[in-house]
Amino acid sequence: xxxxxxxxxxxxxxxxxxxxxxxxxxxxxxxxxxxxxxxxxxxxxxxxxxxxxxxxxxxxxxxxxxxxxxxxxxxxxxxxxxxxxxxxxxxxxxxxxxxxxxxxxxxxxxxxxxxxxxxxxxxxxxxxxxxxxxxxxxxxxxxxxxxxxxxxxxxxxxxxxxxxxxxxxxxxx
Amino acid sequence: xxxxxxxxxxxxxxxxxxxxxxxxxxxxxxxxxxxxxxxxxxxxxxxxxxxxxxxxxxxxxxxxxxxxxxxxxxxxxxxxxxxxxxxxxxxxxxxxxxxxxxxxxxxxxxxxxxxxxxxxxxxxxxxxxxxxxxxxxxxxxxxxxxxxxxxxxxxxxxxxxxxxxxxxxxxxx
Numbered sequence: 362x363x364x365x366x367x368x369x370x371x372x373x374x375x376x377x378x379x380x381x382x383x384x385x386x387x388x389x390x391x392x393x394x395x396x397x398x399x400x401x402x403x404x405x406x407x408x409x410x411x412x413x414x415x416x417x418x419x420x421x422x423x424x425x426x427x428x429x430x431x432x433x434x435x436x437x438x439x440x441x442x443x444x445x446x447x448x449x450x451x452x453x454x455x456x457x458x459x460x461x462x463x464x465x466x467x468x469x470x471x472x473x474x475x476x477x478x479x480x481x482x483x484x485x486x487x488x489x490x491x492x493x494x495x496x497x498x499x500x501x502x503x504x505x506x507x508x509x510x511x512x513x514x515x516x517x518x519x520x521x522x523x524x525x526x527x528x529x530x531x532x533x534x
Numbered sequence: 535x536x537x538x539x540x541x542x543x544x545x546x547x548x549x550x551x552x553x554x555x556x557x558x559x560x561x562x563x564x565x566x567x568x569x570x571x572x573x574x575x576x577x578x579x580x581x582x583x584x585x586x587x588x589x590x591x592x593x594x595x596x597x598x599x600x601x602x603x604x605x606x607x608x609x610x611x612x613x614x615x616x617x618x619x620x621x622x623x624x625x626x627x628x629x630x631x632x633x634x635x636x637x638x639x640x641x642x643x644x645x646x647x648x649x650x651x652x653x654x655x656x657x658x659x660x661x662x663x664x665x666x667x668x669x670x671x672x673x674x675x676x677x678x679x680x681x682x683x684x685x686x687x688x689x690x691x692x693x694x695x696x697x698x699x700x701x702x703x704x705x706x707x
Contacts (some may be wrong), residue, residue, distance in 0.1 A: 362545060369694050369695075372535060372686060372694070373690060375688055375694060376689040376690075379688060379689070379690050379692075383690065390563035390692075393688065393692060393694040452608070460629055482652040508696075508697075510695060510698075513545060515545060515548055515549055515552060515566065516552070517549075517556065518553050519549065519552075519563075519566060521542050521545070521566040522542075522683060522695035522698065523681075524681075524698050525683075525695065525696070525697050525698035
């Protein structure tokens, strides 16, 4: 089965992001707005059991994470993805790194650039039009996230949550 | 915020159900195939904290639940919903009843008829055509489910998982 690990921000931020995704993201209906912590990977039922124990240990030691959003950006020219940039954050990077270690050691297809996708698979023209427009918005926002989720993908491409992990480090208890 | 409580069956069963929902269920993109354990209810952030503690205690005492599916049925004439009927099940009913007690005491809009929706909001003609066709399928299936989820609804009508509860009764440990 194909699994992934992601963090859902507050309802308010999800609603805001969805107002753009609705028009610009063909994956709008497949998963709620999220920060990907680990790209899709294959695992069988037994592997998942030990993966979950491993993640539980990480979550128990990790504090809730405050994210800061300051601007709209794009992965162009690598691909035409427009996103809300989550500012560099050593706590988030440390969590990401742990989710690529131990039983979760997998090759990383990209460097970790935490983000919330606003639009993707846009034509070059649409990409530059939309990016120019969205860059003018004031989207500064901060919030603290105290949980993340292990999900699996259905045959139609949508994602179902399998397990919730609470960040229980000192300040989350 | 509007919350609901649901149980997602295995990927295999979700994929099967989605193959019908894709054509017949306008809520196809809003949530994965599920058994509703508690209909949508309003709660604020503080209420949710005590609700989660309450549900955790229930989940810790409840064994994983085996569901049996034997036929396709419909809520017609109440409404044109076609579903996989989950056979009467005292464990599932007990869990449902607990999710309508304590801090979760709410009026029940319907009797509890556990089911997985295949289609809804069909015209009368389409409803009777589709129901007749699906009733001929052999859809017998059993499986054991060891978790359920608390979800909240976004402004676009879709549902995001907030918390996962594992059924940890004796056999789930």
